[in-house]
Amino acid sequence: MTDRLRHLTTLEGLDRTALVRLLDRAEAIRHDGAPRDLLAGRTVLNLFFEHSTRTRTSFELAAKRLGADVVNFDVALSSTNKGESLLDTLHTLEAMRLDALVVRHKENGTPELLARHATSAVAVVNAGDGQRAHPTQGLLDALTIRQQRPDFENLAVVICGDIRHSRVARSDVHALAALGVGEIRLCAPPALQPDPAEFPGCRIGEDFDTALRGADVAIMLRIQKERIVDAALPDDGAYFARYGLDARRLALARPGCLVMHPGPINRGIEIADAVADGPQSRILAQVANGVFVRMAVLAELLGR
Amino acid sequence: MTDRLRHLTTLEGLDRTALVRLLDRAEAIRHDGAPRDLLAGRTVLNLFFEHSTRTRTSFELAAKRLGADVVNFDVALSSTNKGESLLDTLHTLEAMRLDALVVRHKENGTPELLARHATSAVAVVNAGDGQRAHPTQGLLDALTIRQQRPDFENLAVVICGDIRHSRVARSDVHALAALGVGEIRLCAPPALQPDPAEFPGCRIGEDFDTALRGADVAIMLRIQKERIVDAALPDDGAYFARYGLDARRLALARPGCLVMHPGPINRGIEIADAVADGPQSRILAQVANGVFVRMAVLAELLGR
């Protein structure tokens, strides 16, 4: 039996049992809903140092649908601008009696720092830190795949894009490897390939056609336009020509290959309209699962 | 019998029965309140591409007083800044399971675009688009008039100001014409007069004294100061001299003529203090009715 989770800062190191329990709980919520008063009287505070209206909204809806009080603490306007340290902000918020702190920060490791210093009453949930982890994204991606391809051992999953700088890629790989996915392929231009030591067991390559052949799932990452320039790729069109997912390329994958993307999508850069909106796209299912996964995580961390 | 409304994007084309039903429902809420749990478990998302704290707050209060979960999606900080298309934003939000999307946008027709592409589960409510429509304002203005002057057939209503660019004027005229108001007069400086084809059956003129004579209701529009310059009027004082509503002018109207304004008012530009704060002013009643009308609209669109 797995111990009850205290925080969710990364999927790295979580074992299969813990992951499956969270996915099962999310799936149960998707089917049956959850009690509207499960977290009545509890407080969830969103502490976003980077703006992400989508992820913040997903967490806000998840918490409200379990009956929690939700407060958005707008850091851009807050005392941290007045030079207050991160830990002083943490302890101040804790003193107001929080139950969960959902944090996004551009620095790697901020959620762990907060979790290490938090009192036992507060659960820290990572909503994305630097290039390191985005655990609820990893969970929702695993759930989305499981809904259609539960035989993880036999799957080949391709993740394509700026792997080097992607917290989504890292959390996806942590989840999928622990859940026993047969083969994980990472595809990126050389300048955006990661240190292989960070991704043990993954095949890393630069040719997208090769990577896609026989794949069951293609997870396309959002490319930051600045990166394209940094990576000395001539322009959007050239990136799309080599790393965009269009119908011709998708035909190289196994029939029914799932198409995924964490959003927001850059149409015509990472992905063609026909594929983003086509029958194999699971992009909106990912968004829907995002709320269920976050409800499951909050229920698991805060439920009595 | 009128079909149940699916969306509220404009009042244009709504028949008398549908309008009266909404007004009756708003009036009933004003008198008797509404069940605090009518929309329990439902989600209303405010998607404002233009800032309007007043209108957003009115919708937020309306939804909360019916027990809905309310999320303010701050577009200025959101993914739409990252180049996400409007329809991708719509479908992403829908995937999070919304019941109503309250939208304000500077482009004409955005609410229709969203309503056309929305799934059957989501009701779109227009909180103002471009110069085209502001249907809840039209409803609340009609309700405010009806509370004091229910005999619409016998009324002369003047709307004065920048008619050409006003979504308030358009929605007011759609509501009042469908409800059978006897006479609608539009008064504006020549540069701010609308295409008469857009306002069939309305009398359009530039002399405010003439327009006011015998009127039962005067609706003053907010003038954008930029417009005054555009319209080659020398300054605020000159605008007030010709189009401001002061006590002398109000005396030209019928005794007890109602004074209305969608707010926020420019005192000393469209309206004199003594009139804005005087016994004939219904400006604050409009604000109060705004919440009741929005409760009625949400209840009508979302109620089971």
Add this chain to the structure above:
Amino acid sequence: MTDRLRHLTTLEGLDRTALVRLLDRAEAIRHDGAPRDLLAGRTVLNLFFEHSTRTRTSFELAAKRLGADVVNFDVALSSTNKGESLLDTLHTLEAMRLDALVVRHKENGTPELLARHATSAVAVVNAGDGQRAHPTQGLLDALTIRQQRPDFENLAVVICGDIRHSRVARSDVHALAALGVGEIRLCAPPALQPDPAEFPGCRIGEDFDTALRGADVAIMLRIQKERIVDAALPDDGAYFARYGLDARRLALARPGCLVMHPGPINRGIEIADAVADGPQSRILAQVANGVFVRMAVLAELLGR
């Protein structure tokens, strides 16, 4: 018997009975909680003209924990930017049917202005105005002291920092004097000392060591870095050397002297880490009491 409070704009003039009742109520809420539905159906609107995420969050949590609907009216983005007057904003918000208006403003006296013009249905709560008053801070500071040193008559309390510009100092002194604190000492650099007429009965000095000797409570104020320059003090280090609270200085006070600060703290400027985080620090207790005090105030003003 004291009359029921209508507004809370300042502690000045509140008698001991009224203060004790609020403190007792806050203490009872701390021990026993409060009914989650005490303010069900009531609306609390936060109207912050100055950003203060901490204070706003404390009020928001207080109101939500009593079951009120809470709306944050973001003034920076609102109609007041379009030139709407403060009183027109007040009356507009009132027309939406508010129960409490929590206001912060940089101008002295804004909450009184609003309270004077508010209808009888609306309670105004001052969340800080200019340099004048911050009554819930005064209450939470008094509560924090009372929890450890209830024998107010025998206490010596030092307040140190920019007294001249501090609304916290003013509200603290109003509360503590009315509650019978034996001795209140104000310590500041000459340029930041207040007019003694504003602080009758207080000892004012510039030597912090002298002020601390035998003190039971030391309330350190946040120094605005701009002020240090204005006050012609060379730099942060020099300020700390003369007015910072470190372990050596704290030893001059009575054993167990309480250390307080309204936050956010400037470590190494007003206060040393070892003192801020030490066993005598009540800084986080102040934050916790802040929520209880605000619950008590809202319950007192709005409770039926």
